[in-house]
Amino acid sequence: MLPDDASAEFHDFFERHYAELARLAHLLTGEKDTADDLAADALVALWQRWDRLRAAQHPAAYARGVVANLARERIRSAVRERRRVALFWSRSTDAVTGPDVAGVLDVRAALARLPFRKRACVVMRHAFDLSEKDTAAALGISVGTVKSQTSKGMAELQRTLGATAVGELAAGRRNR
Secondary structure (H helix, E strand, C coil), X not given: CCCHHHHXXXXXXXHHHHHHHHHHHHHHHCCHHHXXXXXXXXXXXXXXXXXXXXXXXCHHHHHHXXXXXHHHHHHHHHHHHHHHHHHHHCCCCCCCCCCCHHHCCCHHHXXXXXXXXXXXXXXXXXXXXXXXXXXXXHHCCCHHHHHHHHHHHHHHHHHHHCHHHHHHHHHHHHCC
């Protein structure tokens, strides 16, 4: 058990960052209920290491990294489960032709189609307005990878949503 001052510090950290972490998890997974669980799981992991993390320069960056890793594992697990179900229930050998791009109506649906790393870079850079350096630290990748994955992710969103919608998304980041 941590001393009372550490407990109070963690409670303050929780109050300041829980909503942000849940929002990040929601944008990464596209699932609101899962997002709350991932944010809570991340904060439990932080609490278990709070004696060391409380002295760190950027515990919020560490927390975002934990959420990103938990979201990545959740997505991987869901994909594996869908594959198992599809293999079990498939009755034909016809290949799936791909997603219905015309059915993509909003940014969340388009984000859900991006590979995790591109999605995480786009979300952290544009929805959370993090710097390339902070995004790299949260995801455990290089700044160059953040730049390329963000650029590629935005290009994919542009193809899916159209140039106008992506321009508005990027403009929203600049207007904050």
